[in-house]
Amino acid sequence: MTTQPQRPFSISILLLDGTPDGIKIVEKSNWIGKGVAFPRGRFADLRRRKEFGYTGVYVLVGEGDTQALPTIYVGEGDPVADRLTNHYKQKDFWSTAVFFTSKDENLNKAHVQYLESRLIAMAKEAKRCILDNGNVPQSPSLSELDMAHMDVFLDQMLLVFGVLGIGVFQKPSAATSSTELLYVKAKGLKAVGYEVDDGFVVQAGSQSPREHVPSTPEPIVRLRQTLLSQGVFIEEKGLWKMAMDYKFSSSSTAAAVLLARSANGRIEWKDAHGRTFGAIQEARVG
Numbered sequence: 001m002t003t004q005p006q007r008p009f010s011i012s013i014l015l016l017d018g019t020p021d022g023i024k025i026v027e028k029s030n031w032i033g034k035g036v037a038f039p040r041g042r043f044a045d046l047r048r049r050k051e052f053g054y055t056g057v058y059v060l061v062g063e064g065d066t067q068a069l070p071t072i073y074v075g076e077g078d079p080v081a082d083r084l085t086n087h088y089k090q091k092d093f094w095s096t097a098v099f100f101t102s103k104d105e106n107l108n109k110a111h112v113q114y115l116e117s118r119l120i121a122m123a124k125e126a127k128r129c130i131l132d133n134g135n136v137p138q139s140p141s142l143s144e145l146d147m148a149h150m151d152v153f154l155d156q157m158l159l160v161f162g163v164l165g166i167g168v169f170q171k172p173s174a175a176t177s178s179t180e181l182l183y184v185k186a187k188g189l190k191a192v193g194y195e196v197d198d199g200f201v202v203q204a205g206s207q208s209p210r211e212h213v214p215s216t217p218e219p220i221v222r223l224r225q226t227l228l229s230q231g232v233f234i235e236e237k238g239l240w241k242m243a244m245d246y247k248f249s250s251s252s253t254a255a256a257v258l259l260a261r262s263a264n265g266r267i268e269w270k271d272a273h274g275r276t277f278g279a280i281q282e283a284r285v286g
Contacts, residue, residue, distance in 0.1 A: 009028065009029055009030075009159070010028070010029045011026060011027070011028050011029070011159070011160065011163055012026070012027050012028075013025070013026050013163075014026075014027075017042070021039060022038075022039065022042060023036070023037070023038045023039075023042050023045065023046060023049075024036070024037040024038070024164075026098075026160050026163070026164070027103075028156055028159065028160060031156045032102050032103050032104060032106070032153075033100055033101070033102055033103070033153055033156055033157065033160075034051060034100065034101055034102070034103050035098055035099070035100050035157070035160045035164075036049065036051050036052075036098065036099055036100075036101075037096065037097070037098040037164055038096070038097060038098075039095065039096050040088070040094060040095050040096065040097070043084075043088050047081070047085075051080075051099075051101050052079070052080065052081045052084075053079045053081055054079055054080065054101035054102070054105055054107070055076075055077070055078040055079055055080070055101065055102075055105070055107045055108060055109065055111075055112055056076070056077060056079070056080040056099045056100050056101035056102075056107065056112055057074070057075070057076045057080075057099065057100055057112045057115040057116050057119070057157075058074070058075055058076070058077065058080055058083070058084060058097060058098065058099035058100070059072055059073070059074050059075075059097065059098055059099075059119070059161075059166065060072060060073040060075075060087060060091065060093075060094035060096075060097045060132070061094055061095065061096045061097065061098075061166060062093035062094040062095055063095060068219065068222040068223035068225070068226040068227075069128060069129050069130050069168075069223070069226055070129050070130070070168060071093050071094075071129065071130040071131075071132055072123060072129045072130070072131060072132065072166075072168055073087070073091065073093075073094065073131075073132040073133055074116055074119045074120045074123065074131075074133055075087070075116060075133075076109075076112035076113055076115065076116040077099075077112070078108075078109045078112065080099045080101070084097070084099070091132075093132065098160075098161070098164060098166070100115075100153075100157055100160075109140075110140040110141075110142055110146070111142075111146065111150055111153075113137065113139070113140045114139055114140055114142055114146075114147070114150050115150060115153065115154055115157070116137060117136065117137050117138065117139040117140075118139070118150075118154055119154075119169060120133050120136045120137065121136050122169040122170065123168055123169055124136060125171060126168060126169060126170060126171045127227075127230045127231065127232050127244070127246070128167065128168040128169075128247070129168035130226075158170060162198075167198060171244075171245070171247075172196060172199075172201040172245050172246070172247040173196060173201075174245065175194055175201075175203070179194050180194060180195070180271065180280070181193070181194055181271070181272070182194060182195075182251075182269040182270060182271055182277055183269065183270055183271070183272070184255060184258055184259065184268050184269055184270075186259055187209070189207040189208065189209065189239065189258075190206070190207055191203075191206035191207060191208070191242075191258045192205070192206055193206070193251070193254055193269060195251065195277075196247065198247075199247045199248055199249050199250065200247070200248050200249075200250055200251040200253075200254045200265065200269075201245055201246065201247045201248075201254075202242055202245070202246055202248065202254050202257075202258060203242065203245050204242050204243060204244050204245050205241060205242060206241070206242040206258060207239050207240070207241055207242075207258075208224075208233065208239065208240040208241070208242075208257070208258045208259070208260060209239065209240070209259075209260050210235070210238065210239060210240055211260065212224065212260035212261060213260060213261045215261065215262065216256070216260060216261050216262065217256070217262060220253070220256045220257060220260075220261075220262075223253070223257055224240075224257055224260065227246070227257070228240065231243060232244060232246050250265060251265025251266065251268075251269055251277055252264055252265035252266070253265070254269075255268040255269060265277060266278030266281070
């Protein structure tokens with residue numbers, strides 16, 4: 001997994017339509033790349049942009065009502081225009097998309113194939129989406145210098161993805177010696193987790209019952225089944241167990257999935273001394 005820089009940086013987002021839901025042109029300080037994010041409904045207008053004719057890598061995103069996780073498709077195009085036009089006509093799941101090109105048009109076919117391969121592999125490993133791609137494409141042969149340049153380009157892309165609210169490519173940061181661990185214990189089962197900047201991580205080995213209670217909200221039921229099918233949960237000795245560290249959107253979602261019922265994460269998660277997560281949060285702000 002790539003390492004994100006810890007120093008401040010600036011990102012500029014130009015809202016071409018004057019609205020937050022229209023076409024966005026995204027640029028980052030000291031970066032040769034450029035991102036173009038757009039809703040499906042503005043595809044016809046997008047085709048007039050010069051970037052549409054550049055070589056690039058793209059991600060289609062769908063937030064289906066029946067899916068517990070977003071569906072994504074990662075691809076590349078030389079230029080992106082041809083591939084995106086085909087997907088506009090043939091793929092129905094996506095509602096938004098973003099593609100990345102180079103300001104000086106120095107990305108070539110091998111570069112974007114490398115970026116595509118890396119993104120697909122990262123999405124498969126993180127398991128935070130339904131991946132519409134069939135297989136992980138083989139990474140092209142690049143020189144060590146080109147590979148190093150594309151890894152830096154990928155790091156910048158991931159930062160922009162985060163700003164745009166697309167967080168499906170990165171696994172959670174591992175707990176350290178200073179991480180404050182929290183616990184859920186119920187009916188002989190135990191789960192361990194911790195707060196991160198953009199969610200709540202449940203550690204591998206955490207346990208959950210196989211069956212949910214009848215009153216469990218349907219989105220939680222779907223998410224549990226999806227995580228089982230993705231291999232995040234595995235069945236072991238009549239229980240479900242987390243096979244990997246996994247980041248949830250909130251402590252309450254994490255608690256509900258682990259307990260297989262409605263749950264308030266601020267109450268259910270407690271530290272080693274029995275303090276609730278809510279009390280810990282309140283103590284931080286006095």
